[in-house]
Amino acid sequence: MNRRFHKMHGLGNDFVVVDAREDGFAFDAAGARAVADRRTGVGCDQLIVVGPATGADVSMRIWNADGSEVEACGNATRCVAALVGRDCTIDTPGGLLRATLTGEGVAVDMGAPRFGWNEIPLAYAMDTAAMPVGWGPLETPFAVNVGNPHVVFFVDDVEAVPLDELGRGIETDPLFPERINVNIAQVIDRRTIRSRTWERGVGLTRACGTGACAVAVAAIARRLADGPVTIHLPGGPLAIDWTPGGSILMTGPATHVFTGELDAELLRA
Numbered sequence: 001m002n003r004r005f006h007k008m009h010g011l012g013n014d015f016v017v018v019d020a021r022e023d024g025f026a027f028d029a030a031g032a033r034a035v036a037d038r039r040t041g042v043g044c045d046q047l048i049v050v051g052p053a054t055g056a057d058v059s060m061r062i063w064n065a066d067g068s069e070v071e072a073c074g075n076a077t078r079c080v081a082a083l084v085g086r087d088c089t090i091d092t093p094g095g096l097l098r099a100t101l102t103g104e105g106v107a108v109d110m111g112a113p114r115f116g117w118n119e120i121p122l123a124y125a126m127d128t129a130a131m132p133v134g135w136g137p138l139e140t141p142f143a144v145n146v147g148n149p150h151v152v153f154f155v156d157d158v159e160a161v162p163l164d165e166l167g168r169g170i171e172t173d174p175l176f177p178e179r180i181n182v183n184i185a186q187v188i189d190r191r192t193i194r195s196r197t198w199e200r201g202v203g204l205t206r207a208c209g210t211g212a213c214a215v216a217v218a219a220i221a222r223r224l225a226d227g228p229v230t231i232h233l234p235g236g237p238l239a240i241d242w243t244p245g246g247s248i249l250m251t252g253p254a255t256h257v258f259t260g261e262l263d264a265e266l267l268r269a
């Protein structure tokens with residue numbers, strides 16, 4: 001039997017969203033890879049399954065294009081709220097999130113960031129606010145877990161960094177036992193930052209919502225910026241607010257692109 005899906009975007013971060021609130025249908029790694037494959041499947045950065053929940057309005061599961069199941073996806077969280085069509089709570093593997101529909105998009109309370117080396121996680125103890133490590137021109141990153149693991153490198157010009165060449169080596173470095181999302185950030189002024197992300201399990205994407213949260217937290221914690229900060233990603237801007245000790249608030253658009261059907265063959269992958 002074919003299954004309906006929604007192609008949705010969060011600033012060009014590209015999702016296949018399956019609404020399984022009625023039957024709780026789920027994928028496995030092979031099924032997720034088959035759907036995400038841009039040659040033989042539908043193609044997406046992440047496969048998202050919205051399911052029933054206890055203690056929340058809905059649940060959300062997230063698979064990267066390589067089939068890895070992960071804890072958080074900021075851009076897809078806004079898409080799920082837009083699909084639900086009202087303010088809602090969303091149970092994710094990274095924690096319970098609250099989403100509010102605004103006039104122009106969706107605001108999500110992404111919870112409090114975590115900074116402990118074993119909470120990122122890293123393979124061994126070190127200062128996560130200025131890690132004494134480097135890969136080529138990228139040095140001394142800030143590490144933070146915003147539901148999923150990120151490092152942020154501050155650079156002079158995000159366009160000048162060959163993130164396509166450096167990303168995979170950093171993502172898979174043994175220093176990161178669960179791999180890592182890699183962000184580069186250029187501070188324009190205290191309320192404006194440009195950023196690009198190499199996503200764990202995907203590669204370069206047009207936008208990464210949790211990446212934008214990580215960049216804003218890193219910039220505010222290093223006293224390079226003040227919240228609220230606008231993070232300019234290749235796919236467009238996201239507003240992020242955070243006060244040390246508090247939760248991260250992410251506000252941005254969620255776009256419904258089209259509705260389609262997953263071929264039954266793909267579901268048997």
Ligand SMILES: N[C@@H](CCC[C@H](N)C(=O)O)C(=O)O
Pocket residue numbers: 013045046064070071072073074075076148149181199200201202207208209210211
């Ligand atoms: N696109 C996402 C992040 C998706 C998960 C990430 N690749 C990971 O492996 O943690 C976002 O908008 O946050």
